[in-house]
Amino acid sequence: MPETHLRYTVLMEKNEDGGYTVTVPLLPGCISEGSTWEEALRHIEEAIAGYIDVAGKLSRQIPVE
Template sequence: MSEKDLRYTVLMEKNEDGGYTVTVPSLPGCISQGSTWEEALTHIEEAISGYIEVARKLGRPIPVVVTVPMHAENAGL
């Protein structure tokens, strides 16, 4: 499977002091942040690419999907 075919759910949390923290439940330890929504998404895309690159070099499997239930109170709806 090509890296371009992989899609991951990311969880974005607005920080109290501004900015956003983003995690990828399917990729343990894959976390990033940014001062804007767009910047945080750009940074997590880079983090995902790096995670996959290292996993491949180490011969480890690439996680594909972990389902994360969404609760309306956490989604800002």
């Protein structure tokens, strides 16, 4: 099966404590955090992959931009 690459817009917000919170507007509830910008991006990539995996297992449509 060929590998599919999906792209999603993410919103990154700097927290008062210096870390970052990242959300994916197209994927409700898909949110993550990180101490640095790079860490937050790595974590949201993992969260997106998990979201897509669960949606597939539940036979739910996976939103695409």
